[in-house]
Amino acid sequence: DIQMTQSPSSLSASVGDRVTITCRASQGISSSLAWYQQIPGKAPKFLLYAASRLESGVPSRFSGSGSGTNYTLTISSLQPEDFATYYCQQYYSTPLTFGGGTKVEIK
């Protein structure tokens, strides 16, 4: 199974800050990497796929990059509605696996 490691597990930031979350795969996944946002009590929301492609309707302040085993999610200017937990997920092979999550909290 491919292990996905996210860092940090949590961070505190202010509205307007630039935030970067890192996801590392235990083997190369050829950019088969998605990101999800989960607000407490809600289902995850699909944000990006193929490491850097924005799902329709997702604000452009979200961006992704990376290749091989290392990937990042960046929020260029944090908004109040962005305080949530973010998960990466590899879809290179089954079983699908997720990172442990990064909780973005208000400073």
Added chain:
Amino acid sequence: QVQLVQSGAEVKKPGASVKVSCKASGYTFTSYGISWVRQAPGQGLEWMGWISGYNGNTYYAQDLQGRVTMTTDTSASTAYMDLRSLRSDDTAVYFCTRGRYSSSTLDYWGQGTLVTVSS
């Protein structure tokens, strides 16, 4: 619009079984599969398996093999997840999600079904 609507919360005793349903609308059910993902309280996301909406082929997570069965009723555009021999660590919110293939992104999610296993 694509919607996945799941059945309601369940409380089960250890050793029992639970069956969660997921009714799809807004797309051609047979063109996509359904993955099931669960989330224990305060924990991360765990993929349980996938079923094809086209032919019912399944892929299950290895540690659930033998306890989980996923099925579909294409006439009702509904997927089902049956989990047997429930244990306390099966307490979780169970989500159905749309995924075209077993290895794919999960672009739409149901609202989640809380299954509580307690004596």
